[in-house]
Amino acid sequence: MTLNCKGALIDLSSPKVMGILNLTPDSFYDGGKYKNRDAILSRTEQMLEDGATFIDMGAYSSRPGAEHVSEDVEMKRMLPILELILKNFPDTLVSIDTFRSKMAEACLERGAAMINDISAGNLDPKMFQIIAQNQVPYVMMHLKGTPQSMQKEAQYDDLIKDLLFYFSQKVLEATSKKINDIIIDPGFGFAKTTSQNYTLLNHLDLFHSLGCPILIGLSRKSMIYKILESSPKEALNGTTCLHTIALLKGANILRVHDVKEAMECIALVEALKANAL
Structure with missing residues (x-):
């Protein structure tokens, strides 16, 4: 299983890491930490040295109940930083965390390698067109409602069946529009209770039936620190356990x-699998 990122084939037979770079002031864990050029x-640089294959940049906080910001604000936060990163680290495979097609298009024009859309096109019907035109990998996440309303919409007839049906429909729609590199993100914490996340x-493993790579976003989320009665800051060990x-x-x-x-x-899980009897 591979992804074509700017002409380079990324082999997913060994799992890869996508490092998060939040450019928002209100992200649940690291909001406001990266305010200046040097930071x-x-x-x-640290994430790349540590082994990240992708850097995922977001300028719109999608945490539950996050404040809605305009497209202009998202653009002003994102575009100068994208240009800064690609000027200093030109080979970086930058993923853009956005649900807006105009934002996606502007970032792809400036050298971004993939788009990570929390809404799988539901919040902007032009998104699929932009992805198809640019032929870049596309992360489609499961979300009901919006970041502002999603926690009120965690009702399902059958959680797993509902998500599998959702993604089967989305994959069919995307492939019919000539989108080739599709990644599935089940959306941990998005319109799901803690018990539903578990x-x-x-x-x-049932999501492999969709025939697409699976991206997981569990890092320091509330499904970890609520169980442990701690905080995002103290949730690294729990994150590693769930990873x-x-x-x-x-x-x-x-x-x-x-x-x-x-x-x-x-590395440890790969060693475990390599030595299975």
Whole structure:
């Protein structure tokens, strides 16, 4: 299983890490930490040195109940930083975390390698067109409602069946529009309760039936620190524990705040699998 990123084939037979670079002031874990040029470049360089294959940049907070910001604000946060990173680290495979097609198009024109859309095109019907025109990998996440309303919409007839049906329809739509490199993100924490998140993790291997790579976003989320009665800051050990489970169930990409620890987790799980009898 491979992804074509700017002409380079990324082999997912060994899981890869996507490092998070939040450019928002209100992200649940690292909001507001990267406000200046030096902090942004230092963070990016460290993630690349630690082994990140992708850098995922977001300028619109999608945490539950996050404030809605305009497209202009998202653009002003994102575009100068994207240009800064690609000027200093030109070979970086930058993923853009956005649900807006205009934003996606502007970033792809400036050298971004892929788009990570929390809404799988539901919040902007032009998104599929932009992805198809640019022939870039596309992460499609499961979300009900919007970041502002999603926690009120965590009702399902059958969680796993509902998500599998959702993605089968989305994959069919995307492939019919000539989108080739599709990545599935089940959307941990998005319109799902804590117990639903664990049900989803328990059955993650079923999503391989869709025939697409699976991206997992568990890093420091509330499904970890609520169980442990701690905080995002104290949730690294719990994150590593759940990353191990996700990898054993076949996750292909880990989207993380802590790249070094995720790479170590991958190395150990790969050693375990390589020595299975």
